[in-house]
Amino acid sequence: MAGTLAEKVWDAHIVRRGTEGAPDLLYIDLHLVHEVTSPQAFEGLRLAGRPVRRPDLTIATEDHNTPTLDIDRPIADLTSRTQIQTLRNNAAEFGVRLHSLGDADQGIVHQVGPQLGLTMPGLTVVCGDSHTSTHGAFGALAFGIGTSEVEHVLATQTLPLAPFKTMAITVDGTLPPGTTSKDIILAIIAKIGTGGGQGYVLEYRGEAIRALSMEARMTICNMSIEAGARAGMIAPDETTFEYLKGRPHAPEGADWDAAVDYWRTLRSDDDAVFDAEVVLEASDLEPFVTWGTNPGQGLPLSASVPVPAEIADENERVAAERALEYMGLTPGTPLRQIPVDTVFIGSCTNGRIEDLRSVAKVVRGRKKADSVRVLVVPSSARVRLQAEAEGLDQIFLDFGAEWRNAGCSMCLGMNPDQLAPGERSASTSNRNFEGRQGKGGRTHLVSPLVAAATAIRGTLSSIADLGPDVVAPDGSPLTDSHADMQPA
Amino acid sequence: MEKFAQHTGVGVPLRRSNVDTDQIIPAVYLKRVTRTGFEDALFAAWRGDPEFVLNQDAYRPGSVLVAGPDFGTGSSREHAVWALKDYGFRAVLSPRFADIFRGNSGKQGLLAAQVAQEDIELIWKVLETHPGTEVTVDLVAKQARCADVVVPIHVDDYTRWRLMEGLDDIGLTLQHEAEITEFESRREPWRPLTLPAKHLPPVEIVAARPVVPTLPTGDDALV
Ligand code: SF4
Numbered sequence: 283m284a285g286t287l288a289e290k291v292w293d294a295h296i297v298r299r300g301t302e303g304a305p306d307l308l309y310i311d312l313h314l315v316h317e318v319t320s321p322q323a324f325e326g327l328r329l330a331g332r333p334v335r336r337p338d339l340t341i342a343t344e345d346h347n348t349p350t351l352d353i354d355r356p357i358a359d360l361t362s363r364t365q366i367q368t369l370r371n372n373a374a375e376f377g378v379r380l381h382s383l384g385d386a387d388q389g390i391v392h393q394v395g396p397q398l399g400l401t402m403p404g405l406t407v408v409c410g411d412s413h414t415s416t417h418g419a420f421g422a423l424a425f426g427i428g429t430s431e432v433e434h435v436l437a438t439q440t441l442p443l444a445p446f447k448t449m450a451i452t453v454d455g456t457l458p459p460g461t462t463s464k465d466i467i468l469a470i471i472a473k474i475g476t477g478g479g480q481g482y483v484l485e486y487r488g489e490a491i492r493a494l495s496m497e498a499r500m501t502i503c504n505m506s507i508e509a510g511a512r513a514g515m516i517a518p519d520e521t522t523f524e525y526l527k528g529r530p531h532a533p534e535g536a537d538w539d540a541a542v543d544y545w546r547t548l549r550s551d552d553d554a555v556f557d558a559e560v561v562l563e564a565s566d567l568e569p570f571v572t573w574g575t576n577p578g579q580g581l582p583l584s585a586s587v588p589v590p591a592e593i594a595d596e597n598e599r600v601a602a603e604r605a606l607e608y609m610g611l612t613p614g615t616p617l618r619q620i621p622v623d624t625v626f627i628g629s630c631t632n633g634r635i636e637d638l639r640s641v642a643k644v645v646r647g648r649k650k651a652d653s654v655r656v657l658v659v660p661s662s663a664r665v666r667l668q669a670e671a672e673g674l675d676q677i678f679l680d681f682g683a684e685w686r687n688a689g690c691s692m693c694l695g696m697n698p699d700q701l702a703p704g705e706r707s708a709s710t711s712n713r714n715f716e717g718r719q720g721k722g723g724r725t726h727l728v729s730p731l732v733a734a735a736t737a738i739r740g741t742l743s744s745i746a747d748l749g750p751d752v753v754a755p756d757g758s759p760l761t762d763s764h765a766d767m768q769p770a
Numbered sequence: 771m772e773k774f775a776q777h778t779g780v781g782v783p784l785r786r787s788n789v790d791t792d793q794i795i796p797a798v799y800l801k802r803v804t805r806t807g808f809e810d811a812l813f814a815a816w817r818g819d820p821e822f823v824l825n826q827d828a829y830r831p832g833s834v835l836v837a838g839p840d841f842g843t844g845s846s847r848e849h850a851v852w853a854l855k856d857y858g859f860r861a862v863l864s865p866r867f868a869d870i871f872r873g874n875s876g877k878q879g880l881l882a883a884q885v886a887q888e889d890i891e892l893i894w895k896v897l898e899t900h901p902g903t904e905v906t907v908d909l910v911a912k913q914a915r916c917a918d919v920v921v922p923i924h925v926d927d928y929t930r931w932r933l934m935e936g937l938d939d940i941g942l943t944l945q946h947e948a949e950i951t952e953f954e955s956r957r958e959p960w961r962p963l964t965l966p967a968k969h970l971p972p973v974e975i976v977a978a979r980p981v982v983p984t985l986p987t988g989d990d991a992l993v
Contacts, residue, residue: 297946297949297953298946298949300928302927303926303927303928303931304928305928307943307946307949307950309954311961311962312964318800318801318847319846319847319848321803321804322803322804322848325803325804326805330940332940337964337965338963338964338965339964340964341964346800347801350978351977351978351979351980352978352979352980353975354977355977359801361802362801364803365801365803368803379964379965379967384975385972385975386969386970386972386973386974387969387970398968398969399962400962400964402960402961402962405961405962410846410848411845411846412844412845412846412870426846426870427870427873428847428848428851428870428873428874429848429874430848430874430878431873431874431877434939434940434943437940438940438943438944438950439950439954442939442942442943444873444928476788476840477839477840477843477866480866480868480869481869510840510843510868510869512869530968530969530970531963531968533959533962537959537960538960540958540959540960541958541960544958544960576788576790597787597838597839600787601787601788663975664970666975667973667975684978684981685978686978694797695796695797695798696797696798696800713792713844713845715790715792715793715844716793717792717815718792718797721796721815
């Protein structure tokens with residue numbers, strides 16, 4: 283029977299089919315754990331006297347609370363320290379592998395899985411974090427779960443799951459220079475809305491997606507949740523296999539061959555039926571930025587801050603008014619004229635080596651605007667090492683940026699890296715909710731290239747604003763679509 | 771888990787759409803390692819505003835939240851459900867819920883019931899003209915009642931059954947442990963194991979140090 287990619291992976295994991303409206307019981311191949319959503323889950327296990335069923339399918343790291351400075355000193359914030367210490371105690375008590383702050387394999391949980399080669403096509407991957415959708419870039423069915431589901435997976439290695447609908451998002455054409463996969467996903471979210479993916483697993487396909495590197499694909503799948511979707515997926519191909527091969531946990535020898543044979547079957551059949559379809563033309567895209575307080579409130583950089591009075595839908599109008607008030611923006615202001623205080627380059631959306639390389643290409647030999655502070659935060663300790671091996675750290679420092687240790691950092695206001703009230707950022711992260719980057723902080727979501735150009739000019743900018751020499755400093759286009767990555 | 775068949779309590783009109791989990795409970799409260807005591811964290815960013823609905827005496831004892839569409843979007847934090855429950859809410863009505871939030875609610879015994887937008891408007895009208903009016907949420911009859919307004923609520927059959935029986939998830943699944951073990955015995959050898967741990971050689975990670983800070987200034991230039 284014809285099936286979609288998501289249905290194929292789902293079907294291969296059914297332990298028990300649900301009857302009479304009960305959900306299917308699905309087996310979970312890989313469970314990623316971090317310090318924020320796990321303490322109460324372990325507490326639940328302890329209270330019920332239950333062990334972790336499969337420590338060998340579980341891996342933990344510290345990312346949300348960790349500082350990105352002075353990581354060799356005790357964590358100053360007491361509650362952060364407690365949460366991290368609790369994870370360390372739980373990992374030791376339940377026999378779970380943990381990569382702690384200071385360990386070379388520590389990093390944002392969604393970077394740790396892929397870089398160790400644990401994230402693979404055809405797996406079910408869960409984590410108590412909504413951006414687990416990142417792993418869908420490999421053709422895995424990966425989604426965020428809540429703490430009681432974390433406890434459920436720890437105890438049973440399964441999850442009862444209600445069926446989902448499937449949506450095909452086809453991105454045709456070629457990305458213009460200066461645009462990236464971040465612009466693709468921001469455009470998709472602006473098009474279908476933050477609720478548009480509700481109940482769906484999105485499958486990204488088409489020429490523009492095929493041309494993307496593994497890391498650029500992760501950026502897209504990462505933000506599926508911002509469209510309200512359960513998960514996002516991309517069918518595995520040579521790009522996927524090449525990324526995986528040789529990584530520490532990638533299969534070897536006959537296992538590798540068997541895996542690749544199977545992975546090649548993981549694509550939606552030609553006659554598979556999706557519940558919804560969306561088509562987008564990549565060559566029409568421009569650098570995208572958000573102006574509001576949800577990721578769907580985004581526009582091409584050439585546009586102006588919207589005028590709420592011109593919005594017909596009442597809910598949307600009220601939401602826009604509220605957003606503009608919070609953001610401190612005047613309707614009609616060209617987006618390019620908005621000055622920012624901080625540029626944040628990092629997070630599980632855009633803190634990988636390719637992102638750092640593309641930023642370094644733009645800022646090399648330049649100075650940041652005086653009015654702006656620039657934070658560059660690698661998504662994992664290994665990414666940091668790789669960047670340093672390539673000399674990127676020096677480029678950032680010469681530019682006037684801060685070069686930090688790995689973690690979630692300013693993506694969310696849980697660690698010392700925060701916006702002050704009223705402070706405005708251009709951020710390569712994924713959420714611009716009120717207070718997300720610190721109480722009263724104002725966030726514009728952007729691609730790494732827009733972040734770099736903005737850091738130079740001090741107002742929201744694209745690399746086109748920097749003049750033609752920067753568009754192609756060494757003759758290559760500044761898109762991330764063809765960048766390659768060696769295992770870090 | 772407590773059984774849930776019907777609940778009656780003061781209705782709280784929350785005239786906002788897209789109430790994401792960062793609004794329900796800001797990230798700073800997520801650092802706690804316990805499962806209870808989150809009542810003060812609920813809508814923390816709004817609670818300082820005297821106009822906010824929960825700061826009005828009539829609504830303060832509320833236990834049925836009546837919200838606009840796309841409630842519970844954003845981060846998967848289950849703390850959002852704990853905070854609502856700790857405050858005293860037993861049910862949330864909204865035209866549309868984020869999937870993860872709805873899933874989390876069902877597991878914690880908080881009813882997330884879908885109600886058509888026009889029906890929400892009817893209930894809002896009653897609650898706003900007569901603050902303190904009670905709303906009855908009836909899982910048996912699948913309806914919500916508020917003064918003379920009676921509207922259908924939608925909850926999927928499985929969640930409804932679980933709520934009415936007060937069933938714990940893990941216990942339910944472990945009834946099928948033999949099937950899980952059987953499934954595991956068929957797992958292909960290429961699928962990854964996290965243990966024994968494999969990784970690239972360990973390398974010492976040098977700690978980044980603070981630079982002399984250029985203090986950010988709040989930006990109000992565009993007001
Ligand atoms: S970087 Fe941001 S979105 Fe990603 S896991 Fe960390 S907090 Fe979540």
